[in-house]
Amino acid sequence: MNPAFSVIVFTTLSGAGLGLWCWLGLRIAFGGPPGLYEGIGWAIGLLLAAGLVAAGLASSFLHLGKPARAWRAFSQWRTSWLSREGVLAVACFLAMGAVFLAGRSGMPPLALRLAAALLALLALATVFSTAMIYASLRPIPAWSHRLVVPAYLGFALLQGALLLPTFTGSAWARGGLWWACVALAAALLAVKWRYWRDLDRGLAMPSRGAALGLPQRQPTVFERPHTEANFVTREMAFVVARRHARLLRGVAVALFALLPLVLLAIAGTHAASAPWAWPLAAAIALLGAVVERWLFFAEARHVVTLYY
Numbered sequence: 001m002n003p004a005f006s007v008i009v010f011t012t013l014s015g016a017g018l019g020l021w022c023w024l025g026l027r028i029a030f031g032g033p034p035g036l037y038e039g040i041g042w043a044i045g046l047l048l049a050a051g052l053v054a055a056g057l058a059s060s061f062l063h064l065g066k067p068a069r070a071w072r073a074f075s076q077w078r079t080s081w082l083s084r085e086g087v088l089a090v091a092c093f094l095a096m097g098a099v100f101l102a103g104r105s106g107m108p109p110l111a112l113r114l115a116a117a118l119l120a121l122l123a124l125a126t127v128f129s130t131a132m133i134y135a136s137l138r139p140i141p142a143w144s145h146r147l148v149v150p151a152y153l154g155f156a157l158l159q160g161a162l163l164l165p166t167f168t169g170s171a172w173a174r175g176g177l178w179w180a181c182v183a184l185a186a187a188l189l190a191v192k193w194r195y196w197r198d199l200d201r202g203l204a205m206p207s208r209g210a211a212l213g214l215p216q217r218q219p220t221v222f223e224r225p226h227t228e229a230n231f232v233t234r235e236m237a238f239v240v241a242r243r244h245a246r247l248l249r250g251v252a253v254a255l256f257a258l259l260p261l262v263l264l265a266i267a268g269t270h271a272a273s274a275p276w277a278w279p280l281a282a283a284i285a286l287l288g289a290v291v292e293r294w295l296f297f298a299e300a301r302h303v304v305t306l307y308y
Contacts, residue, residue, distance in 0.1 A: 001140070002238045003297035006062035011130060012289045014056030014089075015152065016282075018123040019160025020049040021092060023177075025120030027168055028099065029113045043103065045167030046096055049160075057089060081136055085129035092126055095119040127156045134296075141203035142300040147195045154188040155256070155289050162260065162282035178268055181281075182261065189257040192292065196249060199299060208306050225307060236302040240295075248295055256288025 024045050061067045074090075076083040098115040101107075131152035134143040161181045209217040226233065260281040267277035 001297045001300045001302065002235045003294045006059045007297070008290060008293045010056045010060035011152075011293055012056070012155075012286060013059070014053045015127060015130070015156040015289070016159035016163065016286055017049040017052030017054075017056065018092065018127050019156035019158070020045060020052070020163045021096060021160070022120045022123040022157065023160045023164045024049065024167070025095075025099070025116040025118075025123065027164065028103070028116035029120065031168075041167040043100060045164070046100055048163075048167070050093065050096055053089065053092070081129050081132040085126060085133065088122055088126040088129055092119065092122045095122050123156075124153070127153055139303045140300050141205055142199055142296075145195060145198065145203065147191050147198075151188065151191050151195065154184060154191060155292070158184040158188060158256070158260075159282060159285055159289065162278060162285055165278045166282075178264065181264055185257045185261050185264070185285075189253060192249075192253070205301065206303060206306070211303075211306060221307070232304055232308055237305050237308055238298055240298040245295060245299055248291055252288050252291040252295065254288070256285045256292060260285045260288075 024042060028042060061070060064070055073080070073083050074086050077087050095115060095118050099112065099119055102112040102115050128149065131149040134140070135145075135148045137143050158181065161177060161184060164177060207215070208219050208221075209215050212219060263277045263281035263284070266274050267281070270277075
């Protein structure tokens with residue numbers, strides 16, 4: 001599939017913002033009133049996450065043929081994961097606004113905690129819906145793989161967790177959050193390794209013979225169905241060389257897992273002298289997500305390529 005830059009930006013930036021919303025929601029819901037312990041850091045974190053999600057959603061409009069009709073996608077939430085993603089994203093902004101207002105206006109702690117918990121759940125649901133846009137497409141075996149959804153959730157949670165200490169202080173970062181980041185990076189590395197191994201071994205791509213009802217034959221294309229490039233060949237017949245894919249996989253692993261783990265080790269042993277380690281790890285992991293997401297599109301093959 002043609003790796004459109006706008007979709008890569010959309011899935012990576014919005015994933016990071018939704019992951020940060022999820023962790024901030026959990027921090028506020030179960031970690032104490034933010035106004036008492038964290039000053040305005042939590043509020044800045046909420047707004048930064050909103051900016052990341054908004055930037056991601058705005059970039060997705062560039063991939064639409066008629067952006068003015070994007071509002072129609074919201075009406076198909078009963079059957080479309082893309083529509084559900086849009087509805088949930090709007091719900092996230094409303095929940096974020098409720099958390100922000102509840103925290104700044106001094107509302108009862110219970111109301112603040114409930115709004116924060118709702119924000120965390122909606123953020124996770126939105127990432128899940130984004131992943132299901134691709135995981136539900138059976139004609140593309142690389143996308144309908146069982147590990148696509150865990151990978152999307154893992155990237156969002158890892159990026160959000162790495163950003164969180166910048167806004168909630170280093171005290172919480174020395175506890176369970178540090179171990180959560182290490183576990184997420186290691187788990188994400190294992191998930192992508194297994195996914196790429198399955199991809200290299202060959203997924204369940206049907207043959208031309210099966211498509212024609214002749215599974216025992218190996219028919220060839222006598223005459224091509226087109227005389228020049230068209231939408232299908234531009235969008236669904238992208239080819240990346242295997243050696244380039246392997247190189248980019250190594251770059252992605254180094255960026256989203258290995259280097260963040262090194263920086264987490266520095267942050268864990270020199271917390272006072274290395275406050276820069278957390279935001280640097282978050283930035284590097286985001287770059288790794290961009291490379292991984294490019295491969296996610298470039299290595300996928302649509303069954304229509306059997307014909308074209």
